Amino acid sequence: METDDTEARSAPRAVRIDHRQVRVLAHPLRMRLLGALRVRGPATATALAELLGTNTGATSYHLRQLAEVGLVVEDPDRGSGRQRWWQAAHDVTNWEPTDFDDDPDARAAIQWIQGDQVRLLVEHAERWFAVEHEWSPAWRDALGMGDVFMSIPSARLEALKADVWQVLERYRAESDPPEPGAEQVQVFLAAYPLLEEYR
Secondary structure (H helix, E strand, O other), X not given: OOOOHHHHHHOOOEEEOOHHHHHHHOOHHHHHHHHHHHHXXXXXXXXXXXXXXXXXXXXXXXXXXXXXXOOEEXXXXXXXXXXXXXXXXXXXXXOOXXXXXXXXHHHHHHHHHHHHHHHHHHHHHHHHHHHHHHOOHHHHHHOOOOOOOOOOOHHHHXXXXXXXXXXXXXXXXXOOOOOOOOOOOOOOOXXXXXXXXXX
16 A cells, blocks of 8 residues: 555554564663653663663663664664664554463563553653642643443454554644644553453
8 A cells, every 4th residue: 555755754663573572672671761762762872871860881781682673773863983872763562462372481571561551651640640730720631541331342342442543643643743832641542351340
């Protein structure tokens, strides 16, 4: 299928991570490094170490580990001398849990990554609750979360997720470049079964 240049430019670069990539990514600092590069753009190991409160040696080591599996790459336009600039190789990481059914180590890694996403959501929410009174009423009403209960077959749930992702990607594309008054936000999408406590 062909796309015009505008659509191609606005589409996020995505990767369907493989077994090796998921095992490398399942590390707290590596997840934070990749996230920082995706949100803030290219950076040096020194700048990332300062941002994340770690040391340059550890940051450099973990950037090289991510580079070995193609999740980050050097930015050739910014490097000078011994200073290496790094950038995320992709904007979006995709996987399905069943991709790793035949590899116990990769399955454990993806479970850790999913757990880390939940921990990140809780941390973000708690930081927001601590400062929300400092934000305008418009932003306090716009931000936040909610949920809905439904009974749905797995195929329709997959279709629902695909529809929601299309909406999110459309809004993401329309916000590049950002409009006046825009803030960076992180939108989480989650769907889990109601287990014993609600049955």
